[in-house]
Amino acid sequence: MTTSTTSTSPGAPFTDLRRWLAHLSNSGRVAVMREDTPLQHTLAAIAKRLDGRQAAYFPKPGGHAVPVVSGFMSRRAWIAEAMGVPESELLQRFRDAAERPLRWQEVAKGEAACQQVVHRDRDVREVLPVPTHSEHDNGPYITAGLVIARNPATGVQNVSINRIQVHAPDRMAILMLPRHLWAFYKTAEARNEALEVAVVIGIDPLTLLASQAIAPIDCDELEIAGALHGAPLRVTKCLTNEVRMPADSEIVIEGRILPGVKEPEGPFGEFPKYYSAREHREVIQVDAITHRREPIYHTIVPAEMEHLLLGSIPREATLLAHLQRSFPNVLDVHLAIGGVGRYHLYVKIKKTHEGQPKNVICAAFGAHYDIKQVIVVDDDVQVHEPQQVEWAVATRFQADRDLVVIQGAQGSVLDPSTTIGQEFGDGVAPPPHLQGLSAKMGLDATRPVAYHEHVFTKVRVPGEDEIDLAAVIDTAARVDFAVGAMR
């Protein structure tokens, strides 16, 4: 494998996992481990050490025939590259795809690579190399499974990633936060029916990203994947149910989320880098496992860059669209990685009126309940650079004048600070309607629209951005500093 500079030149989108992995590998961005990496902790530890630098590929992990890959979407620049756009156009491209989805195309069964091998009545952990990630996790978890289901009322499909605990040969517990999959399940459960699902593991980078779109409930995220690909996604029907899933997937677990059944799930180390407590959760009954010949299994190490970016980029795209509807002078947004890609939003505006940043702050709180802190900055601040944002706060913000605090709003249930002061007894979680109660904080770190002379002019040196260092540095010259003369 050669080490070369990361290519960021725009091109055609990558529509295939194996082609994307080959591309990363050819540019020195895949580290291949020795065989036999233990599936418990060691695999995740290695992937975590390489996070954001190289994808990790594990042949025969724990002696298992199926290899594991992790971290192939762990940089913002790589995600833009997979889309075939410069990084500056990443949000716009995602937004275009979300606004103009492309209907999928069903292919004949024989053409579905993901059904080349079929298993029934097999232990999931024997067929698949499911790793155990964090110290206190309750065992092996599927962390990169796209859960595809059909709306029982309309038949329209939905895609999301959900953590899935594999705790029995053919039963898995799933966390469904109250979004679309949850709504489908509740509809099915009210009829005392199971909800049919496909859990897809090992899929191209853009379909993975599309699964995280904040779209209306009647939008099938596989159609956003098609729009990102620039061609309809090839899908096929599961063998044991009606769900359509990508025909070129590596691995598919077919099953049903059972009505009225809950089993203990967790603890599990989540994206805020804390554990979710053990609770009773819904259960998937596994009906079949299908895969390609020699499939690749994908695992996402929780809370690492792949996890944070997959969630944050589609959210940024939606938040930017939402804010620009009311404020055309909003230029860019960023969900800071220090805020786990979910809680802290930086907004760049070309401010036209005093007070306007506070309106932007309020609009951002309304856009997603996860947002806990908003910092609004001017157009001379780069929102993707936390140091620049901190500089704006340090020099343009006064707490008595520029701070907005809202008490007791809805926040993220995975933020452990939201549960303080809600003691319900040892090991007893607060009821769902009391979870995630959170304050919101907004900081207006913009300068006044009008100011005297250069009070708020950022210092710059003429030419600092344009100087061509290669043209001005004399690499052959040597100075004898002891004498102070050129030699």
Ligand SMILES: Cc1cc2nc3c(=O)[nH]c(=O)nc-3n(C[C@H](O)[C@H](O)[C@H](O)COP(=O)(O)O)c2cc1C
């Ligand atoms: C790696 C990863 C793991 C996730 N795990 C869960 C989960 O366990 N439960 C959940 O409800 N959402 C989880 N999410 C978030 C959902 O997949 C995401 O919000 C999705 O857009 C929801 O889809 P929907 O709006 O169609 O319901 C996860 C996201 C990622 C990237």
Ligand SMILES: [Mn+2]
């Ligand atoms: Mn959805």
